[in-house]
Amino acid sequence: MIDTHAHLNFSQFDKDRKEVISECLKNNIAVINVGIDYQSSKEVIGMAEEYEAGIYASIGLHPLDADQGFDSEKYKDLNCDKVVAVGETGLDYWYKPKGKAKRESYKEKQKEIFVKQVALAEELDLPLIIHCRVAFDDAYDILKQKKLKGVLHCFTGSLLDLERFLDLGYFIGVNGIIFKMDLREVIEKTPLNRILLETDCPFLSPPGFDQRNSPLSLKYIGEEVARIKNIALEEVLDKTQNNAKVLFNKL
Numbered sequence: 659m660i661d662t663h664a665h666l667n668f669s670q671f672d673k674d675r676k677e678v679i680s681e682c683l684k685n686n687i688a689v690i691n692v693g694i695d696y697q698s699s700k701e702v703i704g705m706a707e708e709y710e711a712g713i714y715a716s717i718g719l720h721p722l723d724a725d726q727g728f729d730s731e732k733y734k735d736l737n738c739d740k741v742v743a744v745g746e747t748g749l750d751y752w753y754k755p756k757g758k759a760k761r762e763s764y765k766e767k768q769k770e771i772f773v774k775q776v777a778l779a780e781e782l783d784l785p786l787i788i789h790c791r792v793a794f795d796d797a798y799d800i801l802k803q804k805k806l807k808g809v810l811h812c813f814t815g816s817l818l819d820l821e822r823f824l825d826l827g828y829f830i831g832v833n834g835i836i837f838k839m840d841l842r843e844v845i846e847k848t849p850l851n852r853i854l855l856e857t858d859c860p861f862l863s864p865p866g867f868d869q870r871n872s873p874l875s876l877k878y879i880g881e882e883v884a885r886i887k888n889i890a891l892e893e894v895l896d897k898t899q900n901n902a903k904v905l906f907n908k909l
């Protein structure tokens with residue numbers, strides 16, 4: 659199995675990070691740790707470099723941290739064998755500053771750093787890990803002319819959004835949010851060869867798992883996908899693992 663979206667660098671794992679990682683590797687779970695800014699991008703690379711295989715990194719700036727500004731050259735210098743993607747990047751219009759002018763500049767700033775990261779992914783020939791929340795139209799406008807690959811992590815869009823991004827060739831990241839939101843139709847309509855499993859740990863723990871999520875809960879997500887699609891768990895795990903290798907071809 660491959661957890662295609664984790665944050666094992668976060669402080670929630672400060673006390674037992676090494677134990678959690680060795681438990682993952684023992685259970686044959688590879689992990690992509692996703693940076694959310696420059697500092698955390700450096701951290702996830704450092705973590706990946708401690709292991710010969712199984713732990714990988716993605717570098718990027720989260721849309722909610724757009725204020726930090728995105729210096730492409732600095733991020734480009736981080737690229738190495740362990741970096742398998744650019745992200746998490748994207749657009750998040752959920753939090754709205756008060757006042758029309760502020761809202762507009764908030765969106766413009768996010769778009770500006772997203773466009774820069776899209777260009778970086780093109781330059782480094784890496785796929786994108788996209789965080790998108792109530793901003794699917796703008797994200798689609800930015801991506802539709804590009805020949806890039808990527809995943810919409812933690813997908814929460816409409817069926818129309820789904821169709822448009824599937825047509826563009828994107829993968830759909832499925833995590834514990836499926837236990838909180840009704841995404842049954844999304845999962846039914848996404849072909850199995852376009853689904854990636856992820857945890858987004860330490861967040862979004864599935865029911866029945868520890869409150870602090872970890873890549874060890876990945877099977878719970880797979881079970882729910884298997885249940886909704888009415889297919890065997892083995893098939894879900896096999897195919898989604900293969901999908902991750904297709905998208906993140908440095909794995």
Ligand SMILES: [Zn+2]
Binds near residue numbers: 665692746858
């Ligand atoms: Zn995340």
